[in-house]
Amino acid sequence: MVQYKAGQRVRYRPIGRRRSDTSESTGVIKGVLTEPGMQAGRHVDASNHTPRYENSNTGKRSSVYEDNILGTISGSQNVEIPYQYLRNLASPLRMVTNVSEPMTKLRDIPTESLILVLEWLGKIDLQSLIVxxxxxxxxxxxxxxxxxxxxxxxxxxxxxxxxxxxxHPLWASKFKGLFNSADCFTEADRREFRYQTLDELRDGGYLTLDGDFTLPFRRLPWARTGLGRAAYLRLEASWRSLSLTFGQAPITQLDLVKGYYYGNIFGDFHGDRCDFWEYYQVDVPSSGLTMGLFYDVLLCEGASYGNETLGWELLLGKRLRSYDELCEYERFMADDPDLVEAGEKARQAAILCVRGGSIDEVDRLKPDSGTWIPRIIGKKTPKLFPWQGPEPDIRG
Incomplete structure (x- = not known):
């Protein structure tokens, strides 16, 4: 027989451990979860009783171990029943920490305190904060x-x-392939090129979209099912209004470089070799480049070559340096200091480099094909202006 008591030091055996494993852990009871007919501090049979909690909103009951909190009672030992994780606390639980007083619900704490808790959550788990x-x-x-x-x-x-x-790491995982189109390719794609790794193919310029411009979008982890797309493709979806570099100073200048190559892309195409170059600047608000704007820029007609787009890459912390030099060189090299400025003055700038080329056969996706066709989500098409020189000061 054991008695649940808040603050009591206890021993317990975690869930999933074999019966033959007699090792125990220690912890502190932080609260007692109630169930109908159970009083705080009531004596219970530890060998037969599994603590349960009830969601006061839905009335649904669930065993503690089903949420993998820490464990069930084993033998005659006590079990720690810790405070639920923040994401679960959002649904208030009926808990008692002493004989009769109910524990304060998270939603009942002062707003100022709640903001501090949620700010901390946003720093360690932005997705949980959004959800x-x-x-x-x-x-x-x-x-x-x-x-x-x-x-x-x-x-x-x-x-x-x-x-x-x-x-931001959350965007890097949820939108992998949009910051560098070559990242959407898999090891299965690599097998078509024997004896070469993905990095070697990417660096050599051989991993191209080859007429399938929307491939990086269709391979996004949330785009594989209609339910996932429905959640992300809403105009009011939270990710669209958040900064691409959330937690850091925002990108306030986005230069666009477009290069087109007329030759055999698989024979002698390389990243800096194109027959025709164009330079633009994207109209970015003073608040900075959001994920929604970046997503729409990639899909707008002026920023790509449609199905003749071979690939693109976003270069953070860089901006175009000299219009005259670019015109004289007639080529773009991201690591050339005469063409590209990096360092302190370009920390809030980025360059989107898009490359295209002639494609012999283009299998255009049709709306009735059953394949999702990515489109701009925003109400307005992003604005592009001819690039005539660097901004004097890109800091907002």
Whole structure:
């Protein structure tokens, strides 16, 4: 017989451990979950009882071990029943920490304290913060404030802090292949080129889209099912309004370089060799480049060559240096300091380099083919302006 008591030091055997394994762990009971007819501090048979909790919103009951909290009671030992993780706390649980007083629900704490908790969550798990908006109208409003505050702080960050600009890890995983189209290819694609690795093929310019311009979009992890696409392709989806470099100073200048090659792309095409070059600048708001704007730029007609697009790459922390030099060189090399400026003055800039070439056969996707055809989500097509020279100061 054991008694649940908040703050008591206990021993327990975690879930999934074989009965022959007699090793135990220690912990502290942080609360007692209630169930109908169970009083706080009630004596229970540890060998037959599994603590349960009830969601006060839905009334649904669930065993503690089903949520993999820490474990069930084993033999005559006590079990730790810790406070639920934040994402589960969003659905209030009926808990008691002493004989009769109910524990405060997360949604009942002062808004100022809730904001601090959610700001911390956003730093370690941005996706969980975004998903928590679905909990209630209150959470949605608070999370929106947290996201807006985070982006406002990023605007005020010193762009000369020395931190290398980078795509936020969440976007890098959810939108892999959009920042460098060659990243959408798999090992199965590589097998077509014997004795070469993906990196060698990418560096040599051989991994091209070859007439399938939308391939990187269709291979996005959330785009494989209609349900996933429905969640991400909404105009009001949270990811669209968030900075591409969320948590860092935003990208406030996006230069666009387009190069077209008329030769045999598989015979002698290389990354810096094109017959025709174009230079533009994307109209980016003062608040910076969002994921939604970047997504739409990739799909807008002026920024690509449609099905003749061979590939593209986003270069963060760089900007075009000299219009006259670019015209004189008649080629673009991202690592040429005469053409591209990097370093402190370009920390909030980026270059989108798009390459195209003549394709012998193009199998155009048709709306009735059953294959998803990516399109611009925003109400307005992104604006492109002819590039005539670097901005004098790109910091917002």
């Amino acid at each position: 928590s908006q679905l909990t209630s109208k209150q959470f949605h409003a608070v999370v929106q404030d947290v996201l807006a505050n985070a982006q406002n702080r990023s605007l005020r960050q010193d762009s000369l802090s020395g931190e290398k600009p980078a795509v």
